[in-house]
Amino acid sequence: MSVYLDHAATSDPKPEAVLRAVTAAMTEYNANPGRGGHPRAVAAARQVLATRTALAKLIGAPDAMSVVFAFNCTDALNLAIKGSLRVGDHVVATRLEHNSVLRPLCGLAARGRIRLTLVDPRPDGFVDPEDVAAAMNGSTALVVCTHASNVTGAIQPVAAIGQLAKSRGVRFLIDGAQALGGMPVDVGALGCDLYAFPGHKSLLGPQGTGGLYIRPGITLGTLREGGTGSASDSLIQPMERPERYEAGTVNLPGIAGLGAGVEYVAPRLSQIMMRERELTSALMEGLSAIPGIVVYSPAEEAARAGIVAFNLGDLPSAQAADALARKGYAVRGSLHCAPGAHRFLGTLTRGAVRASVGPSTTFEEIEGFMDAVRQLTH
Ligand SMILES: Cc1ncc(COP(=O)(O)O)c(C=O)c1O
Known part of the structure; x- marks a missing residue:
């Protein structure tokens, strides 16, 4: 080894409690959460809510429904980016971003749907919030910044960028892939509207897990539509969270394992x-x-x-x-x-x-x- x-x-390794939680979800209450009223389905739904609640507490989100599950951080970033932007919008991001931010943005820009400005870091490897401010214009609809560079580990001044974005009424998305679980994160103090994270890195959960914090009051466009176990007589994707963003059967074993990961990490x-x-x-x-x-x-x-x-x-x-x-x-x-x-x-x-x-x-x-x-x- x-x-x-x-x-x-x-x-x-993943903590023993994570492995046990995954196994329990697949053996003790293996059922489809939110898709039935029988005891196992209820137990499954309770576990999904427990993980959501633990994540919301960890990031200082005002309520559990502000956290929606995704398959990884890339999935959460795609939802945040594509669900936020309209044709003609301008976006400011940094050159330090991971391809899970750059490719969706550059793809939209290449198709002429958005305009994109990428801000260089200073020679010391940190982005200057003033450079982000200078890159914004009247059509800027979104600012995106990584919390910590996945290449150098440099923690970016996201709270200062958040303040600037807020003062201009611009939506702010943080890529928390290299931060959440390794340092305190308070979405209110960071002034972000959206915070994307993986479950399988510092939160010690299984692969196939991740999530997005969506500030209350924001409604995103959807990446996927389908069954939600709610409002099933309607042919239109519901507006309510979290169902709006979680079409189809969720990753119950992964989410159960992620919950155990969060319970392990939070007190430590x-x-x-x-x-x-x-x-x-x-x-x-x-x-x-x-x-x-x-x-x-x-x-x-x-x-x-x-x-x-x-x-x-x-x-x-x-x-x-x-x-x-x-x-x-x-x-x-x-x-x-x-x-x-x-x-x-x-x-x-x-x-x-x-x-x-x-x-x-x-x-x-x-x-x-x-x-x-x-x-x-x-
Ligand atoms: C900064 C950053 N953003 C996004 C991602 C994508 O995360 P995932 O692999 O969970 O999709 C990574 C993965 O390493 C990353 O380091």
């Missing part, structure tokens, strides 16, 4: 955050001391998520990641689905090695990893 340092892709959040900061600091210090290594993540501990990106001299990052895998370390090389971030770092050709930590990572593993990197530089 290799040492897993790829938590930014998906977390591993500050502990997890502090530990991940210390682990990444150990990584940053160790890697920076190795001759020939270039580190791309921010030096300030509190300014980065549990991610450290680097390169070994001129070695292509995919080769470095393969060599590290042979030494028993699972890290990701190449491009991390965020071409603008790589262009900014000057790593669009060779990519970067990304080591990312999780609650289970130990300092011994970090030491061993650095030994392995040192061996590669000799």
Whole structure:
């Protein structure tokens, strides 16, 4: 078994409670939530509500119905973006965004449906809120910013951007893929209207889960329409949340597992955050001391998520990641689905090695990893 340092892709291991919750959903109350009144269907619906409620509490949402389930963060981002925009709208996003933001936006822009402005980060890797403000115009309908870069881990000034967007009456979407579960998130304090997140990364839930916070008062267009178990005599997709956005049978085992993940993470959040900061600091210090290594993540501990990106001299990052895998370390090389971030770092050709930590990572593993990197530089 290799040492897993790829938590930014998906977390591993999942807590025992998550595995038990998935199994219980498939064995003890395997039924279709919201589609029947018999006891098992009711138990299934109760579990879906319990996970929704736990997520709403975790992000400071005013009520559980502000959280809708999605299949991953990409799915939630697509709903937020495509459900918000009308023909002729202008959108401001940053060059640090993941392709799950860039591709839907660039696709709409390429078809002439929207106009898009991408804001560059400052040389230190953080977006300047003033640059976002300067990019807005009278037709700006949406601002999108990643909470933390999935390449460098740099935590972006989303609260300041949120304030600016709010002062201009512009909708603000945060991509929380690399943040929720690893740091406190309060959607009110961040001033966001929409917050997209995966369930399978720092929330420690199963793959196939994610969600979107939708501020009360906002109604989005839908990506999918179909059965909701409600208002079934109507041929029109209901307006009510969460049904409007959750057509078809939901991922009950995944949602049950996600609920257990949230219950695991919520009481330990500050502990997890502090530990991940210390682990990444150990990584940053160790890697920076190795001759020939270039580190791309921010030096300030509190300014980065549990991610450290680097390169070994001129070695292509995919080769470095393969060599590290042979030494028993699972890290990701190449491009991390965020071409603008790589262009900014000057790593669009060779990519970067990304080591990312999780609650289970130990300092011994970090030491061993650095030994392995040192061996590669000799
Ligand atoms: C910043 C960012 N946004 C979005 C995503 C997409 O998440 P998912 O794989 O859950 O769709 C990722 C995945 O790594 C990410 O890092």
